[in-house]
Amino acid sequence: MSHFILALTENDATVADTLATYDSLRDSPVRYVGFKDIGLPIAALKQLAQRIRADGPQGRAPSRGDEPRGPTGIDPGRG
Numbered sequence: 001m002s003h004f005i006l007a008l009t010e011n012d013a014t015v016a017d018t019l020a021t022y023d024s025l026r027d028s029p030v031r032y033v034g035f036k037d038i039g040l041p042i043a044a045l046k047q048l049a050q051r052i053r054a055d056g057p058q059g060r061a062p063s064r065g066d067e068p069r070g071p072t073g074i075d076p077g078r079g
Contacts, residue, residue, distance in 0.1 A: 005032040008048075013039030018048055026055060
């Protein structure tokens with residue numbers, strides 16, 4: 001089975017307004033969201049990851065760990 005992952009990126013970096021963008025789609029049918037570890041300060045990336053995690057399974061993205069590094073998403077089932 002294939003899944004669509006919405007990447008909050010542009011030109012291989014997380015978009016500057018990513019928190020507002022994520023908030024605007026929280027009630028949408030998008031189930032998987034991802035972002036990169038470049039383009040924003042680490043504090044903003046952690047805030048985004050916390051929002052995704054707080055939304056539970058509907059806000060999941062494939063995870064390579066809870067700390068931003070490489071293409072990043074947060075699996076709320078971890079941690």
